[in-house]
Amino acid sequence: xxxGYWKLPILPIDTGRYGTxxxxxxxxxxxxxxxxxxVEAALVWAHAEVGDIPxxxxxxIASVCLLQHxxxxxxxEIEREIRHDVASLVRALAEACGPxxxxxxxxxxxxxxxxxxxxxxxxxxxxxxxxxLGDLERILMQKAVKYKNTVMVGRTxxxxxxxTTLGFKFAVWMREISRHIQRLIQCKQRVVVxxxxxxxxxxxxxxxxxxxIQDLVMQRLGIEPADISTQIVQRDRHAEMVCVLAGIAxxxxxxxxxxxxxQRPEIGELxxxxxxxKQVGSSTMxxxxxxxxxxxxxxxARIARSLVVPALEDVxxxxxxxxxxxxxxxxxxxEICILTDYMLFLMTNIIENLHVDEQRMLKNIEWTQGRLxxxxxxxxxxxxxxxxxxxxELMRKLxxxxxxxxxxxxxxxxxxxxVTKKLEKKEIDRAMNPMNYLGTTTIQIDSLxxxxxxxxxxxx
Numbered sequence: 001x002x003x004g005y006w007k008l009p010i011l012p013i014d015t016g017r018y019g020t021x022x023x024x025x026x027x028x029x030x031x032x033x034x035x036x037x038x039v040e041a042a043l044v045w046a047h048a049e050v051g052d053i054p055x056x057x058x059x060x061i062a063s064v065c066l067l068q069h070x071x072x073x074x075x076x077e078i079e080r081e082i083r084h085d086v087a088s089l090v091r092a093l094a095e096a097c098g099p100x101x102x103x104x105x106x107x108x109x110x111x112x113x114x115x116x117x118x119x120x121x122x123x124x125x126x127x128x129x130x131x132x133l134g135d136l137e138r139i140l141m142q143k144a145v146k147y148k149n150t151v152m153v154g155r156t157x158x159x160x161x162x163x164t165t166l167g168f169k170f171a172v173w174m175r176e177i178s179r180h181i182q183r184l185i186q187c188k189q190r191v192v193v194x195x196x197x198x199x200x201x202x203x204x205x206x207x208x209x210x211x212x213i214q215d216l217v218m219q220r221l222g223i224e225p226a227d228i229s230t231q232i233v234q235r236d237r238h239a240e241m242v243c244v245l246a247g248i249a250x251x252x253x254x255x256x257x258x259x260x261x262x263q264r265p266e267i268g269e270l271x272x273x274x275x276x277x278k279q280v281g282s283s284t285m286x287x288x289x290x291x292x293x294x295x296x297x298x299x300x301a302r303i304a305r306s307l308v309v310p311a312l313e314d315v316x317x318x319x320x321x322x323x324x325x326x327x328x329x330x331x332x333x334x335e336i337c338i339l340t341d342y343m344l345f346l347m348t349n350i351i352e353n354l355h356v357d358e359q360r361m362l363k364n365i366e367w368t369q370g371r372l373x374x375x376x377x378x379x380x381x382x383x384x385x386x387x388x389x390x391x392x393e394l395m396r397k398l399x400x401x402x403x404x405x406x407x408x409x410x411x412x413x414x415x416x417x418x419v420t421k422k423l424e425k426k427e428i429d430r431a432m433n434p435m436n437y438l439g440t441t442t443i444q445i446d447s448l449x450x451x452x453x454x455x456x457x458x459x460x
Contacts, residue, residue: 013338018300023341026124027334033075034067035117036089038221041065043112043196044103046216050209057100064096086110107205107213109198111321115233116194118333119223122241123192125337126184129245132344133181134456139351140174141449143167148445151434152269152361153372160372163365163434164441166356171445173255178452180248181459191241193226193233194218200320201230231321235314242311242332245340249304252343256294256301259350263291268360273353293350297343304343307336365434370409371399376437377413377428384422394418 009015013024025031041062048058064070070093079088087110094101105113148167153160196214197203203210218225226233262270274289311332314325365372374395381391398416402409410432413419419428430436 013335019338019342020345023125023128023338026121026128027338030067030072032117032121033070033072033089035120036086036113037065037067037070037093038120039113039116039194039217040090040093040104042217042220043106043108043213045220046196046213047103047106049216050212052207052209052213053103053106057103060100061093061097061104064093069096084110086113089113107198107203107207107210108196109205109231111232112194112196112198115229116196116217116221116223118329119192119194119233120221122333122337123188123223125333125341126188126192126241129248129337129341129344130181130184130188132341132348133177133184133248134459136344136348136351137174137177137181137452137456139348140170140177141452143351143354144170144174144445144449147356148442150356150358150361151365151438153364153367160368162372162375163437165438165445166361167445168441169258170351171448174452175448176251176254178455180244180251181455183244183247185459187240187244189224190237193224193237194221195226195229195233197226197229197231199231201228230317230319232317232325235311235317235325238329238333239308239311239315242308242336245336246305246308248340249301249343252347253298253301255347256291256297256350259354260291260294260298263294267364269357269364271355271357272350273355293346297346300339300343304336304339307332311336368409369402369407370432371402373409373432373434373437374399376431377419377423380427380431381419381422386422 013019044053044058044061047053048055070089074095075085075088075092078091079085082088082091090105094104097104144167146167147170148165150166151163152166152169154162154164194217195201196206196210196217198205198210203214206213214225259270259272261267263272271289272291272293310328314328314332317325378388378391378395381394382388394416398412398419399409401407402412405412410428413423413428413432414425423431
């Protein structure tokens with residue numbers, strides 16, 4: 001078989017089908033190895049700062065802690081022999097450092113390096129996700145304002161319920177994203193932590209300056225030290241992160257599902273942007289314009305949620321540590337970050353370029369011949385002294401009559417003596433106007449857009 005065949009990528013992230021270049025770069029093997037070298041460099045610097053090793057040797061090691069000096073190919077060559085990834089990196093680094101290599105990895109265990117390097121990767125990844133969330137929040141804010149008076153049918157159980165506005169829908173989505181931003185910021189404080197605590201967390205190998213060394217290393221790297229750890233940073237932190245990101249993915253699926261539903265030809269109120277010049281909707285049906293990007297988000301959200309279970313299972317560890325987390329996390333962390341970031345990127349583009357058919361929205365309001373205004377009429381009757389339960393039962397019967405006879409609800413109302421005794425024609429007309437039954441819609445939109453803007457200013 002052709003040798004080049006084995007070099008072909010297998011997973012769709014690797015083929016380039018999914019993921020943004022910015023996030024994928026964070027999880028490239030070269031980036032990960034460089035982060036580990038950064039941790040080793042910070043460790044020798046800290047040792048030198050407290051007087052454990054000569055500063056000249058620390059400077060020499062730090063200058064070599066670059067992939068241009070410590071070749072990835074050499075690390076892998078050593079790993080094939082000794083079957084230990086971190087020890088292979090340490091040996092390759094020591095080879096490149098000459099005599100100064102004797103001070104590399106002093107007092108550290110493998111996961112001092114791995115977990116701290118992971119924290120550096122996750123810091124970059126979560127900052128990118130936070131930026132994406134902020135971008136989506138801003139787009140939704142703009143759409144909420146633009147369409148705050150665009151009346152459409154509100155649906156519950158898939159049925160016409162009461163009038164709402166498209167802007168109100170966008171405002172609801174905006175605040176869901178706002179909450180995810182808050183969750184991510186809080187979670188990031190617990191996830192982005194490193195450690196330099198040795199084989200079981202006691203810091204025995206680091207000597208009397210152990211705590212200061214850990215603080216100096218994390219200070220150098222720009223992250224916080226874990227308050228306490230065993231041989232690993234405890235995985236409740238990472239499980240929380242995966243749950244937060246899976247929650248974001250689920251929210252995006254919720255948005256995508258709504259757009260898919262409203263793009264059905266029989267509804268036709270919203271639709272994804274479609275490149276009419278070149279885009280193909282179907283290989284056999286030329287007329288098709290499928291909501292394929294929304295469908296892609298829905299499918300990827302399922303993969304994101306599937307990563308929650310192994311992340312939670314990784315919280316369980318034997319004693320001070322075992323190796324069960326390692327293999328799972330090689331999948332979990334890159335996948336959950338790459339997919340969530342990608343879905344946010346897609347959804348932001350979808351919302352920004354969303355096609356809105358306001359005329360179809362108005363037409364759909366008339367689909368039930370005015371029956372969706374039955375609650376408004378019921379409330380108008382109660383204001384004129386009618387018992388609420390009696391008014392509800394009357395409206396139930398009259399809406400059924402309208403539906404069975406396929407007649408406008410207003411006509412049925414105007415023929416009913418109980419209704420006309422309580423309400424004049426202009427009062428019936430007012431109650432039947434969807435624009436008059438939007439409650440505090442615009443007030444809520446304006447208030448929550450202002451709140452989101454204030455929160456953004458505080459974050460910025």
